[in-house]
Amino acid sequence: MAENVHISGSLRRRLTFSLIGGAAILAATLYLVARSYSAQIAQQGQDNILGAAVSSILDVAIMRDGAVEVDFPYASFSMLNTPSDDRVFYAIHQDDTLLTGYEDLPRAPIPVGEKLGFATVEYAGTSLRLVSASRTLVGADLRSQVTVSIAQTQDALAVAQNRISRNVALFGAGFFLLTALLSFWASATTIAPLKRLTQSITRRGPTDLSPVSKPVPSEMAPLVGSLNTLMARLEQSLTRSEEFIAEAAHRVRTPLATVRAHAENTYQRVEREDNRAALRAMMRAVDESSRAAGQLLDHAMVTFRSDNLEKEQIDLVALAGELVRNLSPVAEMKDIDLILQGDAVVEIEGDAILLQNAIRNLIDNALKYSPVESRIELNVTATPRPQVVVCDQGPGFPPDRMQALTNRFSRGENAGDTVGSGLGLTIARDVVAVHGGSIHLSNRAEGGACVTLSF
Amino acid sequence: MKFLLVEDNQELANAICSRMQMDGHVIDHAAVLSDAVAFSETGEYDLILLDIMLPDGDGRSFLKRHRDSQMDTPVIVLTARSQVSDRISMLDLGADDYVTKPFDHEELQARCRAVLRRKSGAAQTVMTLGDVSFDPVAGHLVVAGSPRTLRNRELRLLELFFNAPGQIFPKHKLFDRLFSYDDDVSENAIEVYIGRLRKHLEGSSLAITTLRGLGYRLDQGDES
Secondary structure, eight states: OOTTSOOOOOHHHHHHHHHHHHHHHHHHHHHHHHHHHHHHHHHHHHHHHHHHHHHHHHHTOEEETTEEEOOOOHHHHHTTOOTTOOOEEEEEEETTEEEEEOTTOOOOOOOTTOSEEEEEEEETTEEEEEEEEEEEEEOSSOEEEEEEEEEEEOHHHHHHHHHHHHHHHHHHHHHHHHHHHHHHHHHHHHHHHHHHHHHHHHTSOTTOOOOOOSOOOGGGHHHHHHHHHHHHHHHHHHHHHHHHHHHHHHHHHHHHHHHHHHHHHHHHHOOOHHHHHHHHHHHHHHHHHHHHHHHHHHHHHHHHHHHTOOOEEEEHHHHHHHHHHHHHHHHHHTTOEEEEEEOSOOEEEEOHHHHHHHHHHHHHHHHHHOOTTOEEEEEEEOSSSOEEEEEOSSSOOOGGGTGGGGSTTOOOGGGTTOOOOSOHHHHHHHHHHHTTOEEEEEEOTTSOEEEEEEO | OEEEEEOSOHHHHHHHHHHHHHTTOEEEEESSHHHHHHHHHHSOOSEEEEESEETTEEHHHHHHHHHHTTOOOOEEEEESOOOHHHHHHHHHTTOSEEEESSOOHHHHHHHHHHHHHHSBTBOOOOEEETTEEEETTTTEEEETTEEEEOOHHHHHHHHHHHHSTTOEEOHHHHHHHHSOTTOOOOTTHHHHHHHHHHHHTTTSSEEEEEETTTEEEEEETTTO
16 A cells, blocks of 8 residues: 555654653653652761761760860760661860870861761771761860761661662653553554544545545644545546546537438438448448447546446346347347346346446447347356356357457457447456456357356 | 437537438427427427537436426437446436437437337327338237237338338338448348238238339329
């Protein structure tokens, strides 16, 4: 179907990819935000505990006799216990002199106006969270600044952070998968009206050029609008060309009829043989041109309809009966008996106009080649295959060229003076072929030609 | 018989009319649709010959109107379109038959006869001469009370004689009426048909006389 369409990308794919891409970006952002937020919260927890420990130690620092005394409350260290057995370091400075604790443990700078200072430092080969607080102690004649610093390794924090990261990652992946599935569904439903439109146009009959009337989404309205305009224009131009052909046929056939009628009338009156011969030639030429024009049109019509078959249930007997009735007056002129026999009903799936054209051509041929006062038999039978057989009592087909006769413009050598275009059997052959059947020519033992159409 | 011809081409109409009159028929001609309507409403016609493309409208509308008004005068369409689909639509609209232009006058006559025969109850055109009555439409011949059926060529030949009893018909004239230029027969074939007619007319008051070198003549026994 799409063989003559140049394809560039796919709306559905584009939609799916952009939805999935969006979902991926969202999932990654969600992951990063959730992780950093949870890290922040965990850090805050550690900071609070460290701050409380520092404060509780600083609270019990006193100045006695010019010396600073600190009595570590037990609780201040027990609150620093963690499941990962994080190590704790401390240092107490009086002014810039270390009173007790780890000598080179740095002090976190305390921002102005804050009681506590926080910092993350590298110490003893590991990363520590460090909290410092200081207080001014006043003695007899001494003012001294006491600074307490406590640092803790971050093992427990890292464990907690890893756990949270994993959960957030799982959540993000789940979110991404769900969104990906939803985006497939979303693109499918978005494309659906387009598919329905395509189907409704594909399913149309060859002559259906009516506008698309089914409701479509607003975004498709311009497309469907121009499609409808195009079809209206096509219909108009088809109608115009049909009218043109009708008009052309009228313009040509009416004067031809005039020529023929006058020639015929004159033929009745003139007696000189050379004049009569001229008039005969005239009538023959008129008949030939009109028949050729008719058959060329028929052949074009058969070719067109073969590409766009409109099949329906057809009774071949009824169809043949109609043709017999229509052609009987012509048969009568030569006192030919046109006889329809066979089964009562023979139904096939087919295009009525094409089949009528094919069978009419066979009867026309038989009428042309039949002698006066003879019989033409039409046999329409259903078994073993639906068949239409037309037999006459004429001269028969030339035996050596039998199959070649169905070729375009080919006529039998014994056609003699009979008017013909050589398209009749071709039309019949083409029509039968598009119905999946075959045509067979034969001569009867008792004389006469037979054409069999098998379906 | 009385015909109405609806045809806008004056030359063609002239040719058809003169041929019909030659055959002894009466024919009126309407060149436009309005005339055709007026004629068909006033005159009593046995048959209407209708062209489809007319200057003031489509012959199909005439056909539809004709059928809707319950008039049963048969209509034969003279169409310039040869395609099957057009022919079918013509019949669907109520035409009794059609001929495609250009047509053989004898074929038109044959179709007229066939249509009139189908429409039984249409005007019977029985001609009587002496003790012979002849219906050229049905092809019936009644000789002294006994019916006989004629074949097509026999009846066409007899129709000629019946239309002009006592007139001499040269052989070639008879030949032209019975055979088309296409038929591969000698002029003597006419003698076969004369012989058959004589047989049909046996026992009647009519006889076909051969006039050597001149032709044939239908004689009524009583007068001769």
